[in-house]
Amino acid sequence: MEIDFQKAGGLVPAIIQDQRTGDVLMLGFMNPEAFAQTQRTGEVVFFSRSRNELWKKGETSGHVLKVLELRVDCDADALLVRVEPMGPGVCHEGYRSCFFRELDPEGSGRIVAERAFAPEKVYAKEKSQ
Amino acid sequence: MEIDFQKAGGLVPAIIQDQRTGDVLMLGFMNPEAFAQTQRTGEVVFFSRSRNELWKKGETSGHVLKVLELRVDCDADALLVRVEPMGPGVCHEGYRSCFFRELDPEGSGRIVAERAFAPEKVYAKEKSQ
Numbered sequence: 001m002e003i004d005f006q007k008a009g010g011l012v013p014a015i016i017q018d019q020r021t022g023d024v025l026m027l028g029f030m031n032p033e034a035f036a037q038t039q040r041t042g043e044v045v046f047f048s049r050s051r052n053e054l055w056k057k058g059e060t061s062g063h064v065l066k067v068l069e070l071r072v073d074c075d076a077d078a079l080l081v082r083v084e085p086m087g088p089g090v091c092h093e094g095y096r097s098c099f100f101r102e103l104d105p106e107g108s109g110r111i112v113a114e115r116a117f118a119p120e121k122v123y124a125k126e127k128s129q
Numbered sequence: 130m131e132i133d134f135q136k137a138g139g140l141v142p143a144i145i146q147d148q149r150t151g152d153v154l155m156l157g158f159m160n161p162e163a164f165a166q167t168q169r170t171g172e173v174v175f176f177s178r179s180r181n182e183l184w185k186k187g188e189t190s191g192h193v194l195k196v197l198e199l200r201v202d203c204d205a206d207a208l209l210v211r212v213e214p215m216g217p218g219v220c221h222e223g224y225r226s227c228f229f230r231e232l233d234p235e236g237s238g239r240i241v242a243e244r245a246f247a248p249e250k251v252y253a254k255e256k257s258q
Contacts, residue, residue, distance in 0.1 A: 026202065027202065070231065101201050
């Protein structure tokens with residue numbers, strides 16, 4: 001089946017979920033080459049919108065995301081990548097998941113997770129998307 | 130905190146996760162108005178990219194998504210909406226989750242879920258995004 005990269009301007013959103021815990025870890029985008037590399041290598045590769053280049057998750061930190069299952073939605077314009085995370089967390093701020101803040105009704109963000117690692121020690125240059 | 134709607138051209142991707150089971154049900158997009166309505170009403174409202182209009186999930190089917198928790202990621206450019214789904218499924222093809230197909234390494238999609246309802250009976254006009 002064909003993935004629809006056109007609906008979001010050449011990119012497809014990819015939800016990263018920890019297969020073991022069910023936690024949603026992050027959302028990234030893939031272009032056709034990132035998607036092909038993810039399929040071929042079994043490790044998640046995104047396309048960084050801010051840096052405009054392929055971005056192998058964990059290339060700096062070593063915290064790669066091992067693909068266990070790749071799912072596609074009904075319209076083939078979104079991916080769900082179920083992974084085993086190789087490391088304590090995926091977030092460049094040091095959390096296990098990038099979704100570490102809860103929004104309250106007034107719109108302020110409250111941190112609802114604990115730091116899993118010290119980002120300054122593992123990231124020299126890897127940034128978020 | 131401010132949600133970054135600009136990074137994806139006025140929209141922010143919103144992952145819908147069943148709070149009870151942890152299953153990822155679908156991915157939609159919200160513009161500022163859809164996001165505000167979601168916060169105000171406690172039920173998920175998307176912006177339909179194909180129809181270019183607000184899209185209250187469940188307006189036809191009755192299968193609304195009750196918001197239990199709204200999370201935002203580190204860059205404030207993606208949302209994770211943890212919900213209680215009011216109904217047997219969210220997918221216009223009749224599945225509980227839109228991610229009902231697994232991609233094998235050759236790229237073909239294999240259905241890995243069972244139909245939860247008969248879509249022709251509940252959808253008159255509500256379509257996917």
